[in-house]
Amino acid sequence: MSKIWDISQTLRPGIPVWPGDTEYQAEPNWVLENGCPVNVARFQLSTHTGSHADAPRHYDAEGQAIAEVELTPYIGPCVLIDVTQARGLVCPEHVEPFLPARVERVLLKTCQQFPHDQWQADFTAVAADTVNLLAERGAILIGIDSPSLDPQDSKILAAHQMVRRHGMAILEGLVFDQVAAGHYELIAPPLKLALLDASPVRALLRSIE
Numbered sequence: 354m355s356k357i358w359d360i361s362q363t364l365r366p367g368i369p370v371w372p373g374d375t376e377y378q379a380e381p382n383w384v385l386e387n388g389c390p391v392n393v394a395r396f397q398l399s400t401h402t403g404s405h406a407d408a409p410r411h412y413d414a415e416g417q418a419i420a421e422v423e424l425t426p427y428i429g430p431c432v433l434i435d436v437t438q439a440r441g442l443v444c445p446e447h448v449e450p451f452l453p454a455r456v457e458r459v460l461l462k463t464c465q466q467f468p469h470d471q472w473q474a475d476f477t478a479v480a481a482d483t484v485n486l487l488a489e490r491g492a493i494l495i496g497i498d499s500p501s502l503d504p505q506d507s508k509i510l511a512a513h514q515m516v517r518r519h520g521m522a523i524l525e526g527l528v529f530d531q532v533a534a535g536h537y538e539l540i541a542p543p544l545k546l547a548l549l550d551a552s553p554v555r556a557l558l559r560s561i562e
């Protein structure tokens with residue numbers, strides 16, 4: 354039997370969000386009580402809340418919305434690489450020693466313990482050269498535990514733009530606390546949200562038989 358790890362954040366009130374972005378909010382719309390047979394809630398959240406997939410439209414005005422993206426990148430073999438030694442930016446030398454000659458999907462673990470309860474402005478981001486290296490090795494998806502591939506104060510989004518050049522997919526805000534570096538199957542398709550620039554995902558890793 355294969356083992357499954359849930360590498361998703363729990364969407365909940367108080368979940369940390371990008372400074373100035375929409376706070377997660379949920380409320381009952383209908384409540385199971387006298388006369389009403391069901392509970393039905395409504396909720397509001399930024400498209401970049403928790404574990405999520407960026408659509409090209411997030412960093413490219415002409416780019417696809419998340420409902421339009423191919424799903425192949427989000428399902429299939431991946432390698433999880435420990436880069437917790439990296440500070441500031443994950444550079445090619447942090448990744449190269451652990452990177453197979455050919456890869457399909459690469460997940461980067463930058464922190465030992467995921468900051469579930471507070472926003473961390475100094476999260477570890479990814480150098481554009483690193484994205485380029487992964488693309489050269491065949492990667493069609495890059496995933497990370499940080500809230501963005503680029504530093505919080507970046508105005509040029511160099512890593513996102515390198516992803517765009519190579520037509521890769523992005524997952525951000527993944528949780529690797531319970532998972533060791535190594536090879537897995539990734540299962541993390543985005544929701545089919547028309548027009549939108551990103552989507553929450555339920556991200557899973559499955560052990561390889």
Ligand SMILES: N[C@@H](CC(=O)c1ccccc1NC=O)C(=O)O
Nearest residue numbers: 371374399401407500501502525
């Ligand atoms: N680049 C980040 C998100 C990002 O940049 C962002 C997310 C929400 C609100 C504002 C953002 N960037 C803004 O200036 C990401 O890729 O998820």
Ligand SMILES: [Zn+2]
Nearest residue numbers: 401407525551
């Ligand atoms: Zn994002």
Ligand SMILES: [Zn+2]
Nearest residue numbers: 407501502525
């Ligand atoms: Zn992003």
